[in-house]
Amino acid sequence: MALGAASLLATSAAVPTAVAAPAEPRTPVVLDWYDTTAETIAAAGAPTQVTNSRTWAVSWLAGARATHGVPAGVDRSDYQDAALASAVHRSLVALAPARTEQLDAAFRRTLDQIPDGPAENRGVAAGERQARSVLASREGDGLDPASVDAPFTVPPASPGxxxxxxxxxxxxxxxxxxxxxxxxxxxxxxxxxxxxxxxxxxxxxxxxxxxxxxxxxxxxxxxxxxxxxxxxxxxxxxxxxxxxxxxxxxxxxxxxxxxxxxxxxxxxxxxxxxxxxxxxxxxxxxxxxxxxxxxxxxxxxxxxxxxxxxxxxxxxxxxxxxxxxxxxxxxxxxxxxxxxxxxxxxxxxxxxxxxxxxxxxxxxxxxxxxxxxxxxxxxxxxxxxxxxxxxxxxxxxxxxxxxx
CATH class of the missing domain: 1.10.606.20 (Vanadium-containing Chloroperoxidase; domain 2)
Incomplete structure (x- = not known):
């Protein structure tokens, strides 16, 4: 991936004048959901680091898969934004249910920025499908806190x-x-x-x-x-x-x-x-x-x-x-x-x-x-x-x- 400035999606808002003034550029969806993932784990993460790394990995693997293969006839950007947000949202709700209210609100904000229509609908469906798939594939992988800190029998003391x-x-x-x-x-x-x-x-x-x-x-x-x-x-x-x-x-x-x-x-x-x-x-x-x-x-x-x-x-x-x-x-x-x-x-x-x-x-x-x-x-x-x-x-x- 080449270095470059992150592209910002500009919106415009109606103001009570004859000229429409541009609104503040909004944060790209990929950064919004990066920040949402970080906030979710900071607020409701597991006590074991690898478990939290797993939450990131599952959520964003689902997101990457969901954004692949955009269907014909829909806006690519809108589809990928909806798919990413849907996949990460669905994964995080499953892995950090205590943050469901905040995650649902973040998801609504994302969808509010995407035009209603086939691109949004199909992107959301793809995200949910990939989240379910990745979550199922990682079930019982031994990265829950209890498994991570499985008991270890300390050997007798000796040099080294x-x-x-x-x-x-x-x-x-x-x-x-x-x-x-x-x-x-x-x-x-x-x-x-x-x-x-x-x-x-x-x-x-x-x-x-x-x-x-x-x-x-x-x-x-x-x-x-x-x-x-x-x-x-x-x-x-x-x-x-x-x-x-x-x-x-x-x-x-x-x-x-x-x-x-x-x-x-x-x-x-x-x-x-x-x-x-x-x-x-x-x-x-x-x-x-x-x-x-x-x-x-x-x-x-x-x-x-x-x-x-x-x-x-x-x-x-x-x-x-x-x-x-x-x-x-x-x-x-x-x-x-x-x-x-x-x-x-x-x-x-x-x-x-x-x-x-x-x-x-x-x-x-x-x-x-x-x-x-x-x-x-x-x-x-x-x-x-x-x-x-x-x-x-x-x-x-x-x-x-x-x-x-």
Whole structure:
């Protein structure tokens, strides 16, 4: 998808003068429903990130399919707008029923902007049909919160093996992701990574020394800018990447169908990447830096504390970085690796605004951020990027069959 300014649909309104003045340009339907999806998940989303990624993927896969194959004899734009809105609306009502009233109101606003007639009627019917089809195809895929956080039996403590981490020593999470059904991958382990660095390797010693120095809560090595980076990228990857994807969507000059495909492929890759991430994590069960530093054989420091609390799952690979790798791969392939400057904020770094011009910048900051937070090793971060890119590349290769 080539970069370009998003086209705005202009309307005109009657005013009490002899000359009709144009109304404010309205937001394109594809952006309206992007924002509606984001608002729906923010207000009524699941407690598990991959479940919310699934909601995006299902809704926008249905939308992309619905906008394909416009019937003869109807206005293409009106048909695609109606089909997209109908598919995403119907999917979201099924997946976030608590927001039905708001979703119904948004759907009415969309239809009010489309002329009544065959294009609208047939588009709405196509959207509902595709929503039902995709929802049925994903039923029982194991991406509901209870399945995602299936119980995991913690192995006996030994060097290198994951154990619950302070301060809460919470049970392991996301174990069930590796048991879920992917959208595209042949199985969770299709791109399983090789093992993490051996405990007696130079790489492991270097990793541990770096996170010990830069990731400690009381670090004297970490700069103010590095602390800001850690805080900025500490939140949910799904939330942090909502705006970059919207930037790409808004700047694309392609059709509604192609832009719907961009959103669908981004989130399908995200879901499959999270499944693959948990597969590698729980295959190797590598301990987190806080456990390694407090109890390991290298310069043991029982009082060492990371800047941020450690998530309750193994170190290798970093889930934030698998997400970043997948996002970078999809965006670079479909809209190009660079874009005009855009600003990004983060709920975990209030008052901070950062500017970017390329998707790789987001990835590079994620790699460093998890070290500065004290919760991942560099090897885990870099391996995550590699895994995310591999999964996303497979999603792109298989994209043709997704939209049949």
């Amino acid at each position: 093996v994951w154990q619950p981490t302070p301060p809460s020593y919470a049970p392991a999470t996301q174990y069930g992701n590796r048991l879920a059904r992917p959208f595209v991958l042949s199985g969770a382990g299709q791109f399983r990574l090789g093992p993490p660095p051996a405990l007696d390797s130079r790489t492991y010693r270097s990793d541990l020394a770096e996170v010990r120095a830069y990731g400690a809560a009381d670090s004297t090595q970490r700069s103010a800018r590095q602390t800001e980076t850690a805080n900025f990228w500490y939140g949910s990857s799904l939330t942090l990447y909502t705006e970059p994807l919207r930037v790409a969507l808004a700047r694309s000059a392609r059709s509604v169908e192609e832009r719907a495909k961009l959103v669908a492929l981004f989130h399908i890759a995200s879901v499959d990447t999270q499944i693959a991430t948990s597969d590698t994590k729980y295959t190797y069960q590598r301990w987190r830096p806080v456990t390694a530093i407090r109890t390991g054989a290298i310069d043991t420091d029982p009082g060492w504390t990371p800047l941020h609390n450690t998530p309750a799952h193994p170190d290798y690979p970093s889930g934030h970085n698998t997400y970043s790798g997948a996002a970078e791969e999809i965006l670079s392939a479909l809209v190009g690796p660079r874009t005009a400057p855009f600003e990004l904020t983060s709920s975990t770094a209030p008052g901070v605004t950062r500017e970017y011009t390329g998707w790789h910048q987001l990835t590079a900051e994620n790699v460093d951020a998890r070290i500065f937070s004290g919760i991942h090793t560099r090897s885990a971060d870099e391996a995550g990027v590699t895994l995310g890119k591999k999964v996303a590349a497979q999603v792109l290769r298989e994209s043709g069959r997704l939209f049949r």
